[in-house]
Amino acid sequence: MVEAAMRTLDQRPGVQLSLRMVAKEAGVAAPSVYMHFPDVGAMFAEIVRECWRQMGAELSKAAVAKRYRTPLARLKAIMSAYVRYAMDRPSRYRLLFALSSEADHDLGGPLRPAYRAVIDSIQVISDGGGKLPAREVAPTALLALSLAHGRIALAHLAPAREGNSAAGVEAFVLETLDLLFQA
Template identity: 55%
Template structure:
């Protein structure tokens, strides 16, 4: 028998931001157990333990809420990638890149619904404004820095510049993750299998036996 959430204490005056944060956290917990199209304001309100009208104060509709959840998921992913090198002692640029892509895959495989939200039309369409930050910005910035270092060291990069190389790596990882999410029961589609594929791909693209870059290095334009 399903139990009702414990009754939530009422916010003190001026603490409405607390409810907003709780709504986003609750929506992500629901996503971890359900599909994106099953997420609703009413479901989130039940999870938080408040009336749906209280949620409407901060999010007038589900699309607005999903947009905020998506932004928080991108922030989480970027933070996980940035933190992935904290325990490395004087890592090389390649070791840094590998650690960050491991973190990318880990987030995607452990939180598939959150990851899928990042590329869902429901979220992407809400971020189409020219004034909105690039959707890939947190992951992009985390990957392009070590690639710039590799190129500056004279290592061969697999595309014409650091921007194209960054997008290539993220696209390969995203494609492999997406195929694993579609058929998680198949051999090699576990988190460990997908991680091994991405790490092996990086080794092939930036092998130690590669000769010095013949292409002129183009400074990446930040997004």
């Protein structure tokens, strides 16, 4: 069911995911979903958890992909992966924030594993004596993620507008990170 939901999200960006769509893509009758999940909410919660897991895996992969010259270069690689995930999979990315409960939206919940690479990279910058724009690791992580999330959201609202391509959004985020960490 979760794989069917992912296929539906990827094939039909911007679609409002429904139980019927997922069941149809999985090749089962809608009531069959209840054999796998106690209710529709549980199914959607699992889909959201899987999207967070996938994004976290992409960020972690970027963190260890190569030996970076500087801790900021590592952070920028991770934030590039964040932007690419969001821009390449807009429906999955939007789902992360549309269906996650408020209790899940803290760095101690499902977000923490997804954002661990960002937090760890900023910690390395701090430990190395680098100046953080928000002076502490957690607020700096939130600043970097908010910067990326806001720019991604603007691009998703007007994808045809100049600068709203994945490359344009990525360039904006990376240039702004350079400015923030030079201050």
